[in-house]
């Protein structure tokens with residue numbers, strides 16, 4: 001099959017490209033190299049079934065010919081990283097909303113199945129755990145940039161479902177919960193690569209807020225396999241599916257764990273949210289996916305423990 005991955009030079013996109021190449025597909029990675037990089041795909045470049053095209057999902061002319069010759073589209077191109085999002089609210093909204101609209105509109109012309117990557121951010125401040133796919137989405141003030149990002153992802157989901165219902169475009173929507181793994185950059189503020197970088201450099205480990213907030217981290221290998229399984233399962237069309245892990249850890253414990261594993265002498269320090277991000281920033285205190293739907297559809301389960309994930313990133 002010819003498969004198009006928008007955001008194919010990003011962290012998750014490049015792992016997905018590698019996985020699909022191993023399955024025998026021809027993969028086109030499309031990326032504007034804003035947060036993605038050639039470094040992420042340099043090991044794939046010599047492959048004769050791998051194509052890289054630089055361009056933006058905001059320009060239909062860039063992407064239309066690639067979409068027209070694809071059998072499946074994985075749409076990963078988006079603004080990523082809480083730090084980036086807080087610093088670039090306008091670009092976040094434009095990229096996430098207009099980019100997704102362009103991909104869906106062009107895919108709909110030939111009814112090419114599209115997988116849309118959404119985020120656990122859409123649950124917002126809902127604290128009724130675990131989050132099932134039909135749970136309420138609860139957002140804070142319009143003055144907090146974070147909710148603009150959550151809303152942009154929620155709107156992507158609505159757009160995709162509308163294309164499914166009104167235009168019969170096959171879509172699958174995945175909500176990713178803190179996907180991590182090798183090649184994830186600390187540059188956009190994600191916590192595990194940041195803590196690893198800090199411990200290895202002997203710098204203070206920066207725990208934002210009280211550190212009692214919890215997350216569940218999943219390995220990118222589990223996630224890309226699940227994305228491909230969902231795309232290949234017609235039962236998943238028109239569905240929103242959580243993907244992640246249920247191994248929960250507080251951010252303070254995560255800092256302790258990474259410090260311990262790396263035998264680092266770094267100090268753990270607490271940084272208030274207003275210093276870390278912005279005065280209006282609000283964090284999600286808890287996040288835990290209900291994975292029953294993914295299990296039912298594709299037999300999904302997370303196969304990496306947090307320790308294994310950290311070890312794979314250190315390597």
Ligand code: UDP
Pocket residue numbers: 081082083178189190191192194195206207208209213215251283284
């Ligand atoms: N975090 C932290 N120190 C950092 C980076 C992040 O304490 O240097 C916290 C952040 O405030 C959040 C959690 O780690 O509570 C996960 O952050 P990340 O940006 O990786 O993902 P999020 O779950 O917020 O999308």
